[in-house]
Amino acid sequence: MSAPADRRPVLAVAHRGDPYRYRENTLPSVESALAAGADAVEVDVQLTRDGVPVLLHDETLERLWGDPRPVRRVTLDQLDELRDGHLTVPTLAEAVKAVTATPAARLLIDLDDPGPAAATWAAVTGLGAERRVAFCGPATAMLAVRALAPEAEIALTWKQPRLPAADLLADLRPRFINPPFGLVTADFTAAARDAGLGVSTWTADLRRTMRRLRAAGADSITSNRIGVLRSVLDGRR
Structure with a gap:
């Protein structure tokens, strides 16, 4: 993620890595996304019983790890100990290093x-990686991040066609508004620009959707098909 103010090329963000090639939220998935040209890789974080942030979207291990x-x-x-061949649930620190x-x-x-939020930010600062990470999520989570990290880059996940209230934006100071792709129109992005916001969006997997966005x-598009997104943004077939 980066500042969109000067209309840099659209950022390609890999959703949970490269999940059509490798299991989502694993190191091979992250590394595959980077090799495919992702500008950023989006991951999800949960805490273990001993408070370690690890990469996992769901609250349970059932769907991905049985x-x-x-x-x-x-x-x-x-x-x-929960392994599937060479795959494991990685820590956030391992993903940051990758x-x-x-x-x-x-x-x-x-x-x-x-x-x-607190354990996640501690892991990031412990590696000196503050400038290499950004955060997205709903207002409650992002307010917790902002309290810990006054300068962190934030994309506020928002599922309404109208922008958040000015008071929330003033408290949160997000760099991006982050709606699902169905809400993104030229009018929406114009309103975001007027509010000083970039527009990041998720999760576009079809070429025609990527082109429309x-x-x-x-300013930023998240996809499960990072190689396809990269080719669309680069003007390749």
């Missing part, structure tokens, strides 16, 4: 609630 336990009841050591090893790439951390003025 284990019904909530991740909050599993320690990091126990989680490390992204910062690629020049200019960034990590977009999606927080659905305020709970993981670019034409509507989106």
Whole structure:
């Protein structure tokens, strides 16, 4: 993620890595997305029982790892035993290291609630990676991030056709408004510009949708098909 004010090229953001090639929110998925040309990789964070931020979207391990336990009841050591071949549930620190090893790439951390915010920010600052990460999520989670990190880049996830109230924007100071792609129109992006906001959007997987979003003025597009998105933004077939 980066500042859109001078209308730089649209940013290509990989949704949970490269999930059509590798399991979402794993290191191979993150690394594949970076190799495909992602400007940023979006990941989800949950906390283990011992408070370690790890990459996982769901509250339980059932869907991806076949284990019904909530991740909050599993320690990091126990989680490390949960393997599928070479795949494991990575820590956020491992993902940060993978992204910062690629020049200019960034990590977009999606927080659905305020709970993981403090441990997540501690992991980022512990690696000195403050300038290589951004955050997205609903207002409650992003307000928790802002309280911890006055200068952090934030994309406020927003599911309404009208922009948030001015008071919320003043408190949160987001760099982007982050609606689902169905809400992004030229009028929406114009209103965001007038409010001093860039527009990031999710999750576009069809070429025609990607092209429409670019034409509507989106600054950042998130996709499960990062290679396709990269080709569309670069004007390649």
